[in-house]
Amino acid sequence: MAAISPQHTFDGDIFSAPLVHTDRNLFACIEPDYKPFIPANSLRRMTRMLKMGLTAAIRCVQDSGITAPGPIVTGTGKGSLQDTEKFIKEIEQYKETALNPTPFIQSTYNSVNGLIALQQQCTGYNNTFVHRGFSFENALLDSIMLLAEGAPHTLTGAFEEITAEHFYIKSRIGHWKQEQIDSRELYAHLSPGSISGEGAAFFLLTGTPTQQSQASITGFRMLYKPAADKLRAVLQEMGAGTDLIITGRNGDSNYEHYYREVDACFPALTQVPFKHLCGEYDTAGAFGLWLAAGILKAQQLPGQWYPMPLQLPAHINSILFYNHFQGEQHVIMRLERV
Secondary structure: OEEEOOOOOOOOOOOOOOOOOOOOOEOOOOOOOOOOOOOHHHHOOOOHHHHHHHHHHHHHHHHHOOOOOOOEEEEOOOOOHHHHHHHHHHHHHOOOOOOOHHHHHHHOOOHHHHHHHHHHOOOOOEEEEOOHHHHHHHHHHHHHHHHHOOOOEEEEEEEEOOOHHHHHHHHHOOOEOOOOOOHHHHHHOOEOOEOEOOEEEEEEEEOOOOOOOOOEEEEEEEEEOOOHHHHHHHHHHHHOOOOEEEEOOOOEOOOHHHHHHHHHHOOOOOEEEOHHHHOEOOOHHHHHHHHHHHHHHHOOOOHHHOOOOOOOOOOOOEEEEEEEEOOOEEEEEEEEOO
16 A cells, blocks of 8 residues: 655655644645656656656555556545646636647546556556545445455555645635644644645555455445434444544534544544544545554554554554544444454
């Protein structure tokens, strides 16, 4: 697996990497050096979202030791916003004449998948899901079905970016906090809205464990606008016997009551949030899954990333992962140690 995020997640050891924080309610990714992954003649024509998605995918394949990734399945809520905004601005600027087609081509949601396939010379199954808070999870579900049907492995990921224009638009409808806060104090500022973020995360999934396996997904549920009793029942079913809980808590008072269901179901278990590390966005669950798998594999937490005290169990054999997007799309997963 590989992730490009607002933290130092792409290169080096995350357990010694310092915590990156923001006081602008907006988290931008720490971008790596793209030259080892993308040819120079292609690099100068690509926007940052395409570069982040393609580079994370290539690193993921390289680290897996597999030469051809097979099916490529991704999810994104908005795709390349930079290209989309550029194309729309040029429509107005040039009065719908003499438009440059490149921003339009790169603004399509499946442009990252196409670049990955071209770079890796893949001619197999290739699909992109665009479904708001279920975008990555639908890609994950599709990958699980492909593995069940006999695919040896799949390259599955998600990507999202934030721009100044998109941040402003969503601030007008209350998605972000009105007050400027330090991301390290996100959970102490319980008020409407959260902080924005972005990122790209990719996973090489197999149906059976290998020596490179980080973790195993043994339970997976998606719930759309669940009633409180339904959510509670699924949490209790999926979380029975787990050692740790990772949640998408984000300091938004409008939806805090969902996470209080977790508190009520598992009062004795340690909960580890992750939105102060990456911000809130449609496919933030991919970053959360990346973090959960890394914790399971290493049997430790990047403690310097957590300003609050956390008491971890001596052995972490299973993790309950719970996240939701705007109170509508809810995802519950169970991960187990390989």
